Amino acid sequence: ISKAGSQAQTWGEMGVLKIEIVQYRNMQEKLTAQLGAEVYEAFIDRGQASVAADSPDLRDIIAKIRDTEAQIKEREERYRKLGGKEDDLQK
Numbered sequence: 657i658s659k660a661g662s663q664a665q666t667w668g669e670m671g672v673l674k675i676e677i678v679q680y681r682n683m684q685e686k687l688t689a690q691l692g693a694e695v696y697e698a699f700i701d702r703g704q705a706s707v708a709a710d711s712p713d714l715r716d717i718i719a720k721i722r723d724t725e726a727q728i729k730e731r732e733e734r735y736r737k738l739g740g741k742e743d744d745l746q747k
Contacts, residue, residue: 666738673735677728677745684724691717 694713698704709718732745 670738670740673731677731680728687721
């Protein structure tokens, strides 16, 4: 019974990690779209000839994307350590 309970707990943790990974991936997609919209606005609406990653409008979005990537990697690693399969992490 103890072994079954332990396995159930592991599966529960894996399920939570998979949900969190999906949520972070969705957040990352939204941030990437926001970044694209900001770049488009800079070029088209404001008529800028170029944009830089360290511009205030882009810097915050890029930082959030990087943080999201780190969160995804961390959770994927924890999932693997619990015995999760790589195929389960594919979109």
